[in-house]
Amino acid sequence: xxxxxxxxxxxxxxxxxxxxxxxxxxxxxxxxxxxxxxxxxxxxxxxxxxxxxxxxxxxxxxxxxxxxxxxxxxxxxxxxxxxxxxxxxxxxxxxxxxxxxxxxxxxxxxxxxxxxxxxxxxxxxxxxxxxxxxxxxxxxxxxxxxxxxxxxxxxxxxxxxxxxxxxxxxxxxxxxxxxxxxxxxxxxxxxxxxxxxxxxxxxxxxxxxxxxxxxxxxxxxxxxxxxxxxxxxxxxxxxxxxxxxxxxxxxxxxxxxx
Amino acid sequence: xxxxxxxxxxxxxxxxxxxxxxxxxxxxxxxxxxxxxxxxxxxxxxxxxxxxxxxxxxxxxxxxxxxxxxxxxxxxxxxxxxxxxxxxxxxxxxxxxxxxxxxxxxxxxxxxxxxxxxxxxxxxxxxxxxxxxxxxxxxxxxxxxxxxxxxxxxxxxxxxxxxxxxxxxxxxxxxxxxxxxxxxxxxxxxxxxxxxxxxxxxxxxxxxxxxxxxxxxxxxxxxxxxxxxxxxxxxxxxxxxxxxxxxxxxxxxxxxxxxxxxxxxxxxxxxxxxxxxxxxxxxxxxxxxxxxxxxxxxxxxxxxxxxxxxxxxxxxxxxxx
Numbered sequence: 001x002x003x004x005x006x007x008x009x010x011x012x013x014x015x016x017x018x019x020x021x022x023x024x025x026x027x028x029x030x031x032x033x034x035x036x037x038x039x040x041x042x043x044x045x046x047x048x049x050x051x052x053x054x055x056x057x058x059x060x061x062x063x064x065x066x067x068x069x070x071x072x073x074x075x076x077x078x079x080x081x082x083x084x085x086x087x088x089x090x091x092x093x094x095x096x097x098x099x100x101x102x103x104x105x106x107x108x109x110x111x112x113x114x115x116x117x118x119x120x121x122x123x124x125x126x127x128x129x130x131x132x133x134x135x136x137x138x139x140x141x142x143x144x145x146x147x148x149x150x151x152x153x154x155x156x157x158x159x160x161x162x163x164x165x166x167x168x169x170x171x172x173x174x175x176x177x178x179x180x181x182x183x184x185x186x187x188x189x190x191x192x193x194x195x196x197x198x199x200x201x202x203x204x205x206x207x208x209x210x211x212x213x214x215x216x217x218x219x220x221x222x223x224x225x226x227x228x229x230x231x232x233x234x235x236x237x238x239x240x241x242x243x244x245x246x247x248x249x250x251x252x253x254x255x256x257x258x
Numbered sequence: 259x260x261x262x263x264x265x266x267x268x269x270x271x272x273x274x275x276x277x278x279x280x281x282x283x284x285x286x287x288x289x290x291x292x293x294x295x296x297x298x299x300x301x302x303x304x305x306x307x308x309x310x311x312x313x314x315x316x317x318x319x320x321x322x323x324x325x326x327x328x329x330x331x332x333x334x335x336x337x338x339x340x341x342x343x344x345x346x347x348x349x350x351x352x353x354x355x356x357x358x359x360x361x362x363x364x365x366x367x368x369x370x371x372x373x374x375x376x377x378x379x380x381x382x383x384x385x386x387x388x389x390x391x392x393x394x395x396x397x398x399x400x401x402x403x404x405x406x407x408x409x410x411x412x413x414x415x416x417x418x419x420x421x422x423x424x425x426x427x428x429x430x431x432x433x434x435x436x437x438x439x440x441x442x443x444x445x446x447x448x449x450x451x452x453x454x455x456x457x458x459x460x461x462x463x464x465x466x467x468x469x470x471x472x473x474x475x476x477x478x479x480x481x482x483x484x485x486x487x488x489x490x491x492x493x494x495x496x497x498x499x500x501x502x503x504x505x506x507x508x509x510x511x512x513x514x515x516x517x518x519x520x521x522x523x524x525x526x527x528x529x530x531x532x533x534x535x536x537x538x539x540x541x542x543x544x545x546x547x548x549x550x551x552x553x554x555x556x557x558x559x560x561x562x563x564x565x566x567x568x569x570x571x572x573x574x575x576x577x578x579x
Contacts, residue, residue: 019390019395019397094360094363095364095368095370098360098363098364118508118509126360126409127360128357128360129328129357129358129359129364130360130363130364132329133332133360133361133362133364136434136436138436138437139328139357140440141356154443158353159352159353159354160352160454160503161269161445163445164325164444164446165444165446166440166441166442166443167443168441169439172439172440178509179502219369220363220367220368220369220401221399221401221402222399222401222402223397223398223399224400225398226390226395226396226397227396229389229394229395230396232553232555234555237551237556237559238556238559239546239558239559240558240560240561240565244558244560244565245566245568245569245571245572246572248558248565248569249569249572249573251556252540253576255538257460258577
């Protein structure tokens with residue numbers, strides 16, 4: 001089974017994140033890391049491959065330095081990587097990114113496409129649903145348990161109301177949550193071996209994507225400004241001297257909350 | 259003249275509060291506003307939107323929409339957008355709505371702004387506020403084409419009451435082959451006790467500081483006294499202390515009650531993003547350096563095992579008196 005795992009490089013969790021004051025885009029010049037939930041998606045891809053045999057291809061759209069993160073996925077055990085790195089794709093919003101990703105996935109023609117739920121830099125990004133629509137493939141998201149058998153995938157989806165068990169025929173698109181597995185750490189052998197695995201870099205032209213469909217030109221949303229949020233005022237802080245419960249009640253009464 | 263559609267999600271025969279809140283907000287932006295209800299056997303549910311200010315509700319009623327799956331809803335919304343000539347489609351964020359909105363964005367080549375916390379019209383143009391980078395930045399975002407799509411952070415706007423039954427306009431849809439391939443095999447409902455945390459005006463949330471799963475008894479008693487719901491942090495849900503359906507934060511729910519009482523919660527960024535929109539935050543934690551004190555309205559450094567039972571007692575006494 002051929003599996004494509006879509007991953008994204010995000011600023012390292014320990015780095016202070018900032019927006020470029022001119023472009024309002026995330027400043028990605030610092031240390032990068034593989035988005036945490038994408039690591040779960042890579043792990044799940046490897047587990048499916050190990051159970052069924054096949055190939056795991058990791059795919060990303062990003063700057064050339066995103067190669068570092070793809071190499072981490074290769075060290076975990078992915079077979080090869082594809083990076084779409086093109087200045088014309090920088091600043092792509094959801095719609096524009098989905099065009100580029102869908103085209104890159106079509107080129108691989110996988111049976112299973114995996115995404116990690118939630119990118120840590122873009123909060124609630126919902127790229128998989130846009131990509132699935134462009135591919136014309138069935139999709140399930142927020143998957144906490146995945147079973148692949150007999151040409152179908154069954155996902156246990158977490159929702160606000162409980163769990164839904166959803167079955168779809170392959171080829172399909174699945175977004176996994178971080179509850180799905182405990183990702184492995186790359187072994188030393190894996191890290192050494194990653195360097196010799198095929199690492200392809202593509203441009204928009206290689207994919208036949210018109211530059212007008214990507215980057216700022218292909219985007220349908222725009223950031224007008226970005227400022228620090230207004231600070232909170234009137235905060236009260238106290239140490240419990242035995243009367244904290246009484247003081248909390250007073251506070252709640254004053255705020256008309258009880 | 260603009261036309262705004264608001265996706266109204268329903269659970270059984272009830273419209274979900276989040277969508278009704280967005281409907282109320284949309285009415286303040288001017289132009290025509292209509293609700294959209296997609297499901298099977300939903301005529302009555304759709305008409306009930308009238309009592310929350312919708313005069314018109316577009317409905318696609320089809321067996322293919324019986325299960326809460328996103329892809330057939332993309333087809334249905336595409337048909338409703340075409341039938342209504344809408345230039346804006348608004349959603350209250352949820353697992354389902356997020357997938358529907360993103361699918362529709364691809365289908366219509368439309369811009370989607372998500373995690374929106376405010377909407378307004380400036381110089382005839384729709385502008386949205388969107389906190390970014392763990393809410394350390396507030397971005398003003400907009401759209402460069404129509405239709406404009408937005409996912410509103412759940413609980414941001416309150417519904418309004420009032421109005422008669424809505425006029426229901428049925429729209430026909432032809433589903434794409436791939437849209438109906440996913441099937442719902444089974445719903446595994448977690449037995450919910452008390453009000454859902456998304457609808458609650460008061461939430462009492464517990465974290466590691468409770469010390470043990472039994473510590474949630476303190477949260478439950480206080481929540482009962484305050485007439486609220488109980489929520490939990492990611493750490494204690496992962497540890498199996500409390501059900502996932504109550505998890506607040508980045509991988510759980512976003513909640514915005516009037517009062518959020520945090521017991522033994524450090525206030526890590528993953529949790530903060532899910533509850534910082536609460537009206538008033540009261541935090542009790544024994545660690546004076548806990549980050550939650552940076553954004554709590556009332557921060558109490560102390561032992562929650564002493565404070566919470568006493569607080570429950572006082573609240574009960576006050577309500578009884």
